[in-house]
Amino acid sequence: MIERVLPEGVEAAEHTGAPPPVPLHPSEEAGVADAVPARRAEYAAVRGCARTALRRLGLVDAAVPAGPDRAPVWPAGIVGSMTHVDGYRAAAAGRAQAWAGVGIDAELHAPLPPGVAPLVMSDDERAALAGTDPALCPDRVTFSAKESVYKVWYPVTRAWLGFEDVDVRLGDGTFVARLGRAGLGTRVLHGRWAVGDGLVVTAVALARG
Template sequence: MIADLLASPVVTAELFGDSVAVLYPEEAAAIEHAVDKRRREFTSVRVCARRALARLGRPPVPLVPGTDGAPDWPAGIVGSMTHCDGYRACAVAKSEAVAALGIDAEPHLPLPPGVEEAVTLPEEREHLARLAARFPGTAWDRLLFSAKESVYKTWYPLTGRPLGFEEASVEFEPDGTFTARILVEAPVDGFTGRWLTGGTHLLTAVVHPRPATG
């Protein structure tokens, strides 16, 4: 699925389920007290990350969560990981080409009651209602939640500051693209991304290219 959203200079890897792997000591220490589900997610998504890094010609290295929960990538690499029930994925690129990127996977199901109101703006809820009337087979509320997660994962490495759900406004196009306007003062005005849905999962991705120099 993820390869359908992202192409060169980004490389990807995914798993539908879990994979067994030996963690580096630093990684194992990070989940020493985690429950089994968390340990399986943590391990399997790092299998994806090592496969993706290998496709860039990079050796495997420890990928330890930083203070924001995202892994500390090797020098010269930007990346993003995601996992949900039944799916794990990673996307990486060389930082000379891509400034930041974010991916997110979710189950293709409506959000639990009350969550949509907590993560959307009034204008977004009106937008989702129009989309749902035209395309009722898509869980648009969950897709918007996912898009904001991808936006956040792209935003944070660029700015080093949090971004609330109410500080970005997302609008989807039926062609599989979306735009996100940043509603606070920021070094970037917004992001563009891509989305897709399948029978069991949905995915969103944002790639913010490195500005050209000349």
Template sequence: MVGSITHCEGYRAAAVGLSRSWAGIGIDAEVHAPLPPGILPLVATSDEIADASRRVSDVCVDRVLFSAKEAVYKTWSPIMHTWLGFEDVYVILSRKTFIAHVAPSGLGTQALHGRWAVIDGLVLTAVTLEHSKES
């Protein structure tokens, strides 16, 4: 089995999958509100923020970027057993989906595909990583 857990104020969730199908799963939940002052520059580059803001305008883009990177980390960490910083991941948001470009190698891909939604005041993100077709 592979899986991921998340929690925030008023919400808890878990996702699991069969390890024969999935190399990793990452989920994250955050309250849909702007990040605290001073945090956004630690989470995303100015280009990443500008691009996300152009593509998606009706949500707290900063919180969606944060949550997407958290889901990517939760996919990365159990497989790689190394640290992955916010600066190591560049997220391109689209409506309800995202692509996370991961700078360090080792997962068999450097582009992870995820989904996101804002529901009932929460930002929810999820990333799955299938086993490579060569395995």
């Protein structure tokens, strides 16, 4: 499913169901040293997806440890992103010479909890969704799109980006995100979204040049 929202040149892998056992590299162990078993299992499983994506780029058995800020540390020359939600995890990676950043996100396809939508979306964004089929859960798609944008933004800038700093407008399987802050060399990002199997997935891949 994640491949549907990523461009050619970005490799991805995903897994559904219970997290499979995945051995961790010593450098990855520190990220879950004190974690409960369920958290450890998801952390390891999503790194299994990352290793599969990296292998498709020619990197065999590469480690993706967590940094001090808990963000994944990709091998030199690689940009990537990970996501996981109950019963699903995925990773995507591309060559840094071609891509400035990659961001992916997966969410359960359900409306946002009461009171959350006004925190995630501006009045203008909510008004733009007024004619959208509510069965699509456009608020959740918008939330996921902003999460994917943040995963492109943060590794480049190492700065916070709030929901209010990103204006997202949904199209038919696509979205446009306009940033209220500078830092990426562009204030407009283009992404894709898809819904299926009870999930919504989104992705942004920022090409260099």
